[in-house]
Amino acid sequence: xxxxxxKLNLGPQHPSTxxxxxxxxxxxxxxxxxxxxxxxYLHRGMEKxxxxxxxxxxxxxxxxxxxxxxCFYSELLCRIVENALGVELPDKVRAIRVMLxxxxxxxxxxxxxxAFLMDLGAVSPFFYAFRERxxxxxxxxxxxxxxxxYNYFVFGGVRKDIDYLGDVEEIISILPEKIxxxxxxxxxxxxxxxxxxxxxxxxxxxxxNYAVTGVNLRASGMDYxxxxxxxxxRGFDFxxxxxxxxxxxxxxxxxxxxxxxxxxxxxxxxxxLKISPALEQKLINPVNLKLPAGDYYAEIEAPRGLAxxxxxxxxxxxxxxxxxxxxxxxxxxxxRKILVGEYLNDAIAIAGSLDIILPEVDK
Amino acid sequence: xxxxxxxxxxxxxxxxxxxxxxxxxLREVINFVIANYTYNMLKEIIANxxxxxxxxxxxxxxxxxxxxxxxxxxxxxxxxxxxADIFKSAAADENEIYDLFGVKFIGxxxxxxxxxPEDWKGFPLRKDYIQDDxxxxxxxxxxx
Numbered sequence: 001x002x003x004x005x006x007k008l009n010l011g012p013q014h015p016s017t018x019x020x021x022x023x024x025x026x027x028x029x030x031x032x033x034x035x036x037x038x039x040x041y042l043h044r045g046m047e048k049x050x051x052x053x054x055x056x057x058x059x060x061x062x063x064x065x066x067x068x069x070x071c072f073y074s075e076l077l078c079r080i081v082e083n084a085l086g087v088e089l090p091d092k093v094r095a096i097r098v099m100l101x102x103x104x105x106x107x108x109x110x111x112x113x114x115a116f117l118m119d120l121g122a123v124s125p126f127f128y129a130f131r132e133r134x135x136x137x138x139x140x141x142x143x144x145x146x147x148x149x150y151n152y153f154v155f156g157g158v159r160k161d162i163d164y165l166g167d168v169e170e171i172i173s174i175l176p177e178k179i180x181x182x183x184x185x186x187x188x189x190x191x192x193x194x195x196x197x198x199x200x201x202x203x204x205x206x207x208x209n210y211a212v213t214g215v216n217l218r219a220s221g222m223d224y225x226x227x228x229x230x231x232x233x234r235g236f237d238f239x240x241x242x243x244x245x246x247x248x249x250x251x252x253x254x255x256x257x258x259x260x261x262x263x264x265x266x267x268x269x270x271x272x273l274k275i276s277p278a279l280e281q282k283l284i285n286p287v288n289l290k291l292p293a294g295d296y297y298a299e300i301e302a303p304r305g306l307a308x309x310x311x312x313x314x315x316x317x318x319x320x321x322x323x324x325x326x327x328x329x330x331x332x333x334x335x336r337k338i339l340v341g342e343y344l345n346d347a348i349a350i351a352g353s354l355d356i357i358l359p360e361v362d363k
Numbered sequence: 364x365x366x367x368x369x370x371x372x373x374x375x376x377x378x379x380x381x382x383x384x385x386x387x388x389l390r391e392v393i394n395f396v397i398a399n400y401t402y403n404m405l406k407e408i409i410a411n412x413x414x415x416x417x418x419x420x421x422x423x424x425x426x427x428x429x430x431x432x433x434x435x436x437x438x439x440x441x442x443x444x445x446x447a448d449i450f451k452s453a454a455a456d457e458n459e460i461y462d463l464f465g466v467k468f469i470g471x472x473x474x475x476x477x478x479x480p481e482d483w484k485g486f487p488l489r490k491d492y493i494q495d496d497x498x499x500x501x502x503x504x505x506x507x
Contacts, residue, residue: 039477039478040476040477040478040479043478043479045487047463047488048487048488208403208404208427209404209450209451209452210451210452211404211405211406211407211450211452222427223427224427229430306406308406308407310409310421312411320411321411321412321488323407323409323410325406325407329455329459330452330455332455333451333452333454333455337451362478363478
């Protein structure tokens with residue numbers, strides 16, 4: 001008997017690839033021998049675009065780098081400009097930004113929970129997760145006029161004062177019990193356990209070698225969260241979720257626990273915002289904005305791992321070079337390693353558990 | 364971090380804050396750094412076009428033990444040694460830089476067009492890339 005291997009295209013139109021990711025799998029029966037990700041279907045030239053337009057023209061586009069967590073990329077670009085010009089943010093602006101970032105993180109994780117369970121064949125959690133996500137998106141729509149591309153953070157502050165705090169209060173009072181509900185349905189579900197426990201094992205050394213960050217790294221037991229040293233989160237009291245298992249189940253559990261931590265952070269921001277006076281901020285005039293010549297670097301803990309921005313300025317009104325680092329890009333690279341030796345039906349569960357989003361990969 | 368030992372061995376390097384500017388021997392430097400310091404993660408490789416075919420590569424390292432960032436900068440002339448066997452994440456970065464800047468990484472077998480189509484001509488993030496020139500895109504060689 002001869003053993004034949006063959007190649008299988010997973011994607012780019014497969015629904016569980018969350019966008020347009022093509023994986024060329026080499027199979028022997030159902031066993032995966034090698035995996036070659038093919039990306040670039042969503043490339044929009046984000047970095048090249050930055051070199052041709054001014055900073056304020058570029059600001060609305062950066063939400064689209066990760067359309068599920070746009071706030072984080074706005075924050076990065078604002079931070080670059082603020083650091084370069086030495087602008088200190090008022091406490092109220094910090095609290096507003098933290099609250100919106102964490103709401104955005106919850107919305108992103110909720111979508112992931114729904115989509116991940118959908119990948120595994122469970123349809124109902126998708127609707128539950130979207131029901132709660134809808135509350136957050138409605139709030140964002142009320143506040144910023146947009147459901148996903150907020151463009152709310154501007155250089156030196158936020159576009160307008162925070163409002164509709166009652167909605168946020170309602171969201172965070174409902175969310176913990178809803179998360180309990182998800183956990184009742186999913187966490188100890190025997191089918192879910194069989195499909196995720198021990199699947200897609202990722203140890204710390206491999207994760208660091210592949211530069212995987214964010215929840216995927218913390219679910220492998222590494223204590224690394226840039227929110228701790230982030231000046232925006234100064235004064236907030238929160239825990240960092242670290243699990244030791246390193247399998248797909250741990251990555252699910254870590255995201256669920258992280259949502260609870262985010263609710264906790266929003267609570268603190270909300271308490272502060274309720275008693276704080278009207279917003280007073282000094283916005284940076286974006287017209288003819290020039291950064292002093294030099295290199296600038298900023299990073300933030302985005303839902304899909306460490307996101308960072310590098311800007312080299314030559315003193316003109318456009319960056320000479322702007323580079324984004326996104327978490328998903330390295331998670332996709334990890335698929336080359338993590339899928340080898342697994343079975344085809346687990347490939348969906350493992351790739352889904354890494355929370356990859358393709359606009360972030362292709363930039 | 365104490366860099367005096369490093370600067371003694373690689374005496375043509377410059378230290379500028381947490382950035383080391385080297386001229387050559389990239390692999391030797393990186394092997395030395397990971398053997399003697401606690402850097403265990405290559406966060407990213409940043410490429411900058413310096414004009415005249417030269418590209419500056421900035422290797423961004425991070426130590427999870429000491430919570431410190433460190434940058435190694437090298438200016439190369441079209442090609443450089445790959446470090447994809449030391450840090451697997453470098454394979455992804457090198458491929459991206461090959462696609463957008465045209466820098467060849469010797470020793471990395473998997474370099475291919477990533478974002479750009481396979482028959483695309485030119486490297487878009489270079490400063491001499493001609494925008495709006497139809498010769499660069501999709502066309503056959505007769506039009507060049």
